Every structure is written in C-alpha cells, then in structure tokens.
Amino acid sequence: MDMDNPRISCLRGCRSLLARAAWFIMARIHPQAQPWWSNSMGQYNLLKSCMDEKNANMVCSMIAKIMGLVGAYDIWNNMRHVKHTKLTRETKDHIYQTIVAASLGQPLGTGESKGFLFRCPFEVALLTLHIWTDVLLHKVKKGISSINISGETQSLMDTCKVISDYMMYLLVAQPTILPISGNVQDLPAVASTKVKAIAASSKEQFLEARGSMGIDLFEDYDIPPWIDLFKVANVMLLEEGVVDDEASPGAHTVFETLARTWVRLLAYAAGKSSTYDHARRLSKGGELITFVWLFMVHQGLGDQGPHEVDLVPRVSEEGQSLRDR
Template sequence: MASLLQLFNDWEIQLLVLLSFVLQIFLFFTGSLRQRGAKFLSGIIWIAYLVADLVAVYALGLLSKQDDNAIALTKNHPLAFFWPPFLLIHLGGQDTITAFSLEDNRLWLRHLLNLIVQVVLALYVFSKYIAGRNAQLLVPGIFMFVAGIIKYGERTMALMYGNLQNISGYNNSEESKLNQHQELDQDASFSSIVCFSLDSAPIIRHLFAGFTLFQIPQGFCAATWTSYARSGEVQLSKLVKLVDVELGIMYCDVYTKAAMLRTRSGIILRCTSQVSALVALVLFIVGDKERYNRADVAITYMLFMGSFLLEVLAMFMMVMVSPWTWAWLKARKCVWLTRVSWTLVSNNIVGWPEEKPLWSNRIGQYNFLSYVGCEENPRSPSMSERVMGMSRKMAKAVGAGEDRLFWLSKVLDAKYEEVDKDITESFVKEIRVILQSPFGGQKRQWQHLSRFLRSMARELSDNFSAVIIRLNISTIIHLSEVSSVDAEIAALVGVCRKLSNYMMYLLVTHPVMLQVTASSAKSVLQGFRKKFMMMAGSISISNSKHGVVLQNLKEFLSKEDSALSLPEPCKETLEEMRDMWVRIIMYAASRSRPETHATQLARGGEFLTFIWLLMAHKNLGASAAFPIDLISPPTTFGPHIDVRFYAFDFR
C-alpha cells in the first residue's frame, strides 16, 4: 500500500495533466449535444465542466508547492514545469461549450480576474523552475505562454459577448455587411431562410435581452423585421423552420465562442495562438530531449498534438461549417467557395441540415395522475416504470414527506415527446386566425366550451397554477371518454393530451417561465393532491383500476367547482379544447421573461421559447410591445399596433 501511495505521489502531476486533457476532449465532443437537449448527458457535462477547471487549477497549485515533493519532482520530472501553459489552454475551455449556464456569462469579470491570477501563477512556476535549470525550454515555453494566455483570454471574451446585456448593445460592423434583407416568398428555399435568420440575428439578441420590437434601434434592421411581421400568411409555412434556425444561432452566440470567432480581433487572436503553438512545437522537436523522462516527453507530445487536433476540429465546426462563413462568402460573390461552404453547412453530420432541428424539439410531459401515483394510459409497465413504482413505495415506507414525494414524482414521472407537425400547425393556424381578425372584427366563438371556459377565466389571472391543474384534470377526464378510433380524432386527442401535459410539466419543473414561484406552484399542487386523496379515502390509487381512479377524479373536480362541466366528446369539442390549450400556452409565452428563455437554451430550449419567438415574428406577445390578455377586452396600445387579441369572448 505504501509503495502504491509513493507511486501515485511520484506521478501525480502527470495524472492530473492527462485528466485535464481527457476532460477537455470530453467537453469538446459533448458540448454541442446540449443544443439539441441531451438530457441523459446534462449532469455528466456539468460535472466535467466544473471539474475541468478544478483539475487545471489544482495542477498549477501543485507545481508551485515548496516542499520535498516539489524538489523530487524538479529532479525526476523537470519537463513537468513546461506544462503550465498547456494548463492555461485547458482553462481556456473548448469552442463548443464556453458557458454552461447564463450565469457564467454574467460573471465574465470574475473569469477575467481568474485569468489574471492563473496567468501570474503559471508564469511564477515556469520562471522559477525552467528559466534557471532548463534554459532550452525557455523560448518554446514563452511561445506556449502566448498561446495559453490568448486561449484563456478568448474564453473571457466569449463570456463577455455571451452576456445578454452586452449582446443587446453589441453591433458588429462585419455582420451588418452580411445582411441580405431577404423576404420569404411562397417558394422560399432553406438557404433564404438561413439568410433571413442571419439578417435578423441582432434583433433576436435584443428580444432575448428584454427589448421590445419598438425599442430596438433602427440600425439593427428592425424595419425589415416589422415588414416581415406584418406580411401575409404566405410566410407562415416557413416560419417554423425560421424560428428553429434563429434558436440555433442564439444558442451558439450565448453558450459557445461563435460570436467571438466572428470578430476580426477574435480571428487575429486565434491565428496568433496557433502560430505560437506551432513555433513552440518545432522548437521542442529540435531540442535535446534525452535528459527527460520518456513518459514526460510522450505526455508533452500528446498535449501538443491533442491541442492542435482540437483546434483544427473546432475551426472546422465553428468557422468552416458556420452559416456566417457561408453568408460572408456569398456577400463577396465568391461563387465556388460559397457552394463549397453551403455543402458543408447543409450536410447531415456536423452541419445545419433542413430536416434536422437545431433545438431539442421536445415537449415535456407531466400530469396530475402521475403525481397521485397512477398512469394516464394504463398498459403493461416497462422496467423503468416498475423501478419508479418501487421507488415511490420505498419513499412512502420510510415516511417521506410531501416535499420529497413531490421531488421524486418530478424526477421519475416527467417524460418527453417529440414536437410533431400536428402541434406546430396548431399554433401556426391559431396565429393566422388572430392575424385575420383585427380589432373590431369577428370575435372567437367557443360554441361547445363557452360555459366551461367562463368559469375558468374568472380566476385565470388570480391563480394561474390552479387553473392549469383543473384544466389538466378536465382534459384527462374528457379524453378518457373519447371512444372513436378515427385517425383524425386520434390525432386531436394526442395533441390535446400533449399540450395539457406540457403546461403541467412547466408548472412542476419550470414555474418561473409561467411567472409563478416554485413554492406557490408546489403548494397548490400538493393542496389538490391532499384533497383528492382525502376524497378517495382508503383506496390505493396505484393499485386501483384506471376507470375507478377516473371516476374519483371526476367526482373530485365536480366538488371543486360544480360549474365545470364538459360537453359530450366530439370532433368539434376536441378542436376547441386543442385551441384552448394553444391559446393558454400563447398566453403563458406572452407573460414569460426573456431571460428565462435564454436560460433554457442551455438545456436544448423549451417549446414555450419556440412559441414566444414564433409570436414575436407576427407582432404578438410582450416582445412585440403589447400583452396578450385572455380576460379583459382589447384596449388601444398605440397607432403602430394593428393586431388585437384576447382568447375568450363570451358575449
């Protein structure tokens, strides 16, 4: 045991440097997966992101120690003191994941202070142990320090550009030259959609920073956006993909080094660092290495070659395959290079192909039945569901409180469905209805759900959480009574169920996006569960027949509000229920804060963010400078607003 401990002490710095390098490789190849919502890797990426910096900083601290181990390290492994600049390169992070969360961008000044401290420490270690005893490593070490300092500085610059407050005031003159002022006609191609997305990128930055369309400076082509927003319904068919591309651009600007690499200073710094590292490698190769440990020399070569390989791949992914590069070449009329660049941009492996979504394209699912321990669609349970059931039983057996049961249900019962064409078309259709019904025109009539919605609308603004829960319960009951197996009816049932469960999912997992505090949402949901369980009495919900649970749920809802009575299920009722949930989600999107949408982009983006930006394109919602009100009649918001919208009109 003592010999193993001594062996670990002798090779500790080598293991730390290799671990730091391995973590950088992992972050490089997994960082881009977050853009499309890699839920299963999110926790691992977060741990690697934090540990990578800790390992590099600890390795620098270990090299600066003044004790017997440091003396032995100097004698046996002098080449280890040539590695501090490589650790600075590792601290500079990878181009595919500069920030893990929005808070990292806000704290860019703290990263700047860390940069100064770590560079001073690395220079101290290098000058003390290399300059006097290993003079032949002095010159290549200086060049590597230039590369390391620049690399670390790039990360700080990227965090600064990714800060929403800096995004809102940042105007890149090079980007303004790329604006194509595209208009999307009926036959708009994917390339024209990308052009328009790049053209509107500065406006998207302002929207995510909390600006309204009428607060955006004219220099950011707000006129182009406004003219597009007021155009006819032809572009609505292309709007879904346009929003998808814009979300992809926004993610790259906030959470990667894309915005920094588009600047002239960023390109100069990147070229300088690569040339410096290449000169250092050449000087190291021609130098005398016989006096150094072979393992240390091999590790040094591995650090050199690994750094070059990651940089080449990063430049390929972030620059060569970037739509900005394609637009830059197109603006300069480089026809052949433009074709090559577009081939790279639209490829299916590392590019942005038309059929591949640039966000998670998932919609979270949660419902009240899951919280009380019953499945909405009874079937033979899978292995994971059996594990969930056993976990609940164990939690109840050990006397877990309501808070722990709520947390357990939130973790185990939340599921995800793909956002299919039926869902997106439901929102596009409703937006078209709104745009075609200006102020003073014909109001929306709810022929089948008017009495039901009137009772709900009374407390919509007072207790939004309770309304969502009651609507979710009502939807579960109503959909369970649908007996038709017609394909169209089945599609309507699927859309209603997904939209209903999605609002419950947001209430449980991301209540801040609904302007609801987590404590109030939890207390309201726990209150509903407690009342339902008291009414159910001694019945074991998890072991009861599904029909019995639904009957109890129906009785519970009628006791909560006797006015809540749904009509008989039919196609027209299901269509109104779908439209009801569409407008509820649009209402929630209009009330949400822009910074919450920017935060969710780090996790692949939320469907509510997609709807929020979709509405902004058509001058709807808070981002368009006026609210969507579900209850009160429309009012005048100014001469520039020609769209008036409220969901429920019962006169």
C-alpha cells in the same frame, strides 16, 4: 443464504435508486452543455403520477421518504414521473395556425363559462383543464370505437393530450416560466393528496369516479364554494359542440375547441414570460414554450410586442372589446 434475504435485496434496490437520484440532482446543479432543442416535450400527467405513487412498491416508497427528508422530494418526483415525447408535425401545425389566427385578430371563441374559468388564477385554470382533458379523452375512447374516430379527430386528441401534459410538466418542473403565484407548487401537492384519497387504484378507475371530485381541489383559492370548475370546463367545451357517444363529428368539434384552448393557454404563458427566462432556456437547448415565444415576437404578439395575448377579451369602459379596436 443472505443473498436471498428480501431485506438485503430491498436495501440494494434502494442504494441503486439513490445513486440514480444523486446523479440526477448533480446534473441539475451542474448541467453539461446541451445541444439545440431536440424537438422533445416534457410530459407530466397528474392522475397517472398519483396512481403510480399510490401503488408504489416498498423500495420506491422508502426512496420517496428519504428524498423528502433531505428536501429533494420534488426532484425525485420529477425523475420518476416526467417523460418526454417528440413534437409531431400535426401539433406544430395546430400551434402555428392558432397563433397566426390570433395575430390576424381572428376570434378564437370565448363563451361565458370560458371567461369564468380563465379569470381564475392561471394555475387553477391549467390544472382544471388538465384533469378535464383526461376525463374527456377517457369518455370519448370509452364511448366511441377507435374505428369510428377519423384520423383528423385522433390528431386533435393527441394534440390536446401532449399540450395538456406539457403544460402540467412546466407547472411542476419549471414553474418560474409560467404566470403563476409564488406558492403554486402547493397546488399540485394538495391536488395529489386529494386524488390519492379517492378510492381508486388506477387512473381509469379515478376517471370513472370523477363525480366525487370537484371544487375541493381548490378550497384554498378564492372561488365560490358552489362553483364546480370541472362542470364549468365541461360547459365551456360543449358550447361549440356536443360529444356524441355514437359518432365522431361531435367529438371532433369539442377536441378542435379544446386544442385551440390549450394552444391559447400555451401562447398566453409564453407571452407573459420574461425575455431573460427564454434567453436562459435557449442557452440550455430551449423549450417548446421558448420557440412559441420567438414565433409570437415575430408576429408582434405577447408582452414584448404591440399586441398582448389575453385569455379573455379585455373590455373598455364603453363595453367594446379592446381587441376589436
């Protein structure tokens, strides 16, 4: 009869999950030799992880509390919510073309709102764009039938999604490789708490109720309280096109801008990382951002090259863009 006791079943489930967690921690402390990069990208979606945590069963909730008590909650969180996906040929092409354009001095477009967003701390810009990417994907998929979305537009949407989740993965799992402040891990934690407080039981419900979110996510940052970064992100993307709920050309233009923006963010982060960080990751198999860095060095871009990569144009005292000199 004890075999059917739900309490015993729960404890057995906890023991199994704890064993997995312990193995995961040991693998992180004593990693085995890893093969060359397997064309795989880490993926972490903030909204999905928040909703999964919010709807977690009793076993997972108990494990999370135990891991928190021993100071290993972040490792547990990554184990549960970090996924991996293969880097597609289309995404590689978008990255290649954007970086080549930058190396040739071709403008990538920087409107006033984009300048404001990217003058915020890197982690704030990243998180804003990450959530807004989910919002935009949800809006387009809801408003446009899949049969009206061209293959090229779908490829752009997929690129935006995977790079967005990859950059968020770096923020929560490998923050030292990003140009961020020392307490950056506090931002995803605070954002997660605020997202979970929204009356939504799924990611889709949250996206429908996104109007109740806003600058509260970043109340600890020096940003004017009247600025809503999500509206700024919206205007930034609509500067070069309008999402049309009836046809896909407008969506194509916006996702083309968004994909270029995400690659720009990835290239900026790669260029700001130290040579030592990239070399260390290469010895463990490598990361996408490391190979982006290698390509940028070959193109003469980044802090180790003659041409730095900036998120917004730097302006000289005379008002001329330094990039145009």
